[in-house]
Amino acid sequence: MPELPEVEITRRGIAPHVEGKTVTRVVVRDRRLRWPVPRGLDERLSGLTLLRVIRRGKYLLLDFGTGWLILHLGMSGSLRVTDPGSDPKPHEHFDLVFGTIALRLRDPRRFGAVLWTSGDVAAHPLIARLGIEPLSPEFSGTWLHANTRRRRAEIKPLLMNAAIVAGVGNVYANESLFRAGISPRTPAARLSRARCDKLAHAVAETLNAAIDAGGSSLRDFVHSNGASGWFQQQHFVYDRAGKPCRVCGTTIGLMRLGQRSTFWCRACQR
DNA sequence: CACCACTCCTGCCCGC
DNA sequence: TGCGGGCAGGAGTGGT
Numbered sequence: 001m002p003e004l005p006e007v008e009i010t011r012r013g014i015a016p017h018v019e020g021k022t023v024t025r026v027v028v029r030d031r032r033l034r035w036p037v038p039r040g041l042d043e044r045l046s047g048l049t050l051l052r053v054i055r056r057g058k059y060l061l062l063d064f065g066t067g068w069l070i071l072h073l074g075m076s077g078s079l080r081v082t083d084p085g086s087d088p089k090p091h092e093h094f095d096l097v098f099g100t101i102a103l104r105l106r107d108p109r110r111f112g113a114v115l116w117t118s119g120d121v122a123a124h125p126l127i128a129r130l131g132i133e134p135l136s137p138e139f140s141g142t143w144l145h146a147n148t149r150r151r152r153a154e155i156k157p158l159l160m161n162a163a164i165v166a167g168v169g170n171v172y173a174n175e176s177l178f179r180a181g182i183s184p185r186t187p188a189a190r191l192s193r194a195r196c197d198k199l200a201h202a203v204a205e206t207l208n209a210a211i212d213a214g215g216s217s218l219r220d221f222v223h224s225n226g227a228s229g230w231f232q233q234q235h236f237v238y239d240r241a242g243k244p245c246r247v248c249g250t251t252i253g254l255m256r257l258g259q260r261s262t263f264w265c266r267a268c269q270r
Numbered sequence: 271c272a273c274c275a276c277t278c279c280t281g282c283c284c285g286c
Numbered sequence: 287t288g289c290g291g292g293c294a295g296g297a298g299t300g301g302t
Contacts (some may be wrong), residue, residue: 001295034278034298075295076280091280109279111296126298153273160272162297170295259275260295263298 002073004134005210007058010079014103017081021098022049025066025084030093033107034074037094037114045069045096057130057166060154061098067118069096070126099149130166132217136205139165148188149195150157153173156184157258159203168203171238172210175265176203178236183269184255184262197213217251237263 002010026042043066051063061081062069068129073079084095084102094114098184105114116125132139132147151158159165159173168176180202182195191199236246241254241263250267 003296018276032279032294072296074279074297107279108281109295116272129298160296203282233288258273261293 001075001079001169001171002058003169003172004055004058004205005172005214007167008055008061008074008211009055009214010073011055014079014081017101018050018051018053018096018098019029021101022047022098025095025097027084027093027095027097027235028093029088029100030110033093033110034072034113038116041114041116050098056127056133058169059124059127059161060131061121061127063121067116067170068118070113070115070120070121071105072113073200074107074109074113076109077105077107077112079209089201099119104181117214118168121137127236129163131162131164134165135207139204140199141193141200141268144200145191145193145196148191151188154189154257155182155188157187157260159262160258165203168207170260171235172203172206174238175236178265178269179206183266184264203270213226237265239263 023045028037028041030068031037031039043063048064051065054061054063055114058072060071060073062071067222071079081092081195082102084097084100088104089106090096090142091108092104092106094109096103105112115124121127136256137217147164148155148158153161156173159176160170172211174184176199180195180199182191182199184263234246236253241250243252244250245252245265246266248267250265253264255262255264
């Protein structure tokens with residue numbers, strides 16, 4: 001499940017291969033993603049040079065000067081750099097071809113997105129509503145404390161709300177709360193200033209550790225499945241229901257919070 | 271406005 | 287062994 005770290009690893013994996021390159025062709029094999037892939041991308045993009053690839057939350061934003069291609073990997077999407085002549089495998093719905101190489105999107109569950117916007121990408125409705133970047137210097141205990149005072153929601157669903165914090169999904173919300181020693185059920189407004197500090201640090205640490213873990217596999221984005229660096233990290237709590245806590249041995253619990261599986265150690269997290 | 275449930279989709283796992 | 291059912295999840299949408 002691509003969350004912020006996986007998307008950032010993807011960005012780092014593909015950027016050196018495609019930045020500065022000019023689009024020669026766009027191939028759409030299946031338009032049926034979360035929203036239909038727009039028609040006319042081939043005509044619109046051919047001849048344009050990709051200036052840079054940036055990330056906002058879980059979105060990849062490809063700057064073409066006159067406009068931006070917005071990519072989202074949904075929960076099963078991956079991007080790789082490949083030979084445009086190679087036979088597409090199942091679920092490889094979209095190619096962005098730069099002469100002798102291509103960016104190829106695979107997305108079995110089709111929760112992902114490929115969209116185009118002209119002008120300022122930050123003004124696009126999907127991007128404009130995103131909350132703070134958790135790896136930005138602005139994201140701190142001070143920010144978290146100030147922005148949760150009137151929140152009745154429990155901290156875990158709040159952390160996963162992209163309109164508040166962009167890019168933290170279920171895996172890293174669970175892991176961050178474990179690292180911070182905070183119960184996922186704590187009402188956000190009840191978190192002390194000190195605990196907000198702890199949590200902001202834990203979120204950044206957790207995300208950075210995951211990025212570092214995936215960084216060793218960057219070359220896999222070329223002629224590979226583009227996803228091999230993802231699940232190598234050891235989780236403290238995620239998907240470990242019924243197993244002993246790696247820190248204290250207490251059995252890891254499982255509950256539903258905001259329709260999502262929530263894993264936690266009742267001894268380590270209060 | 272804040273929050274919540276619902277929804278999209280398919281691979282995978284479990285039980286029979 | 288094969289099949290059906292349930293589950294997983296990002297995040298937009300619409301209801302309360």
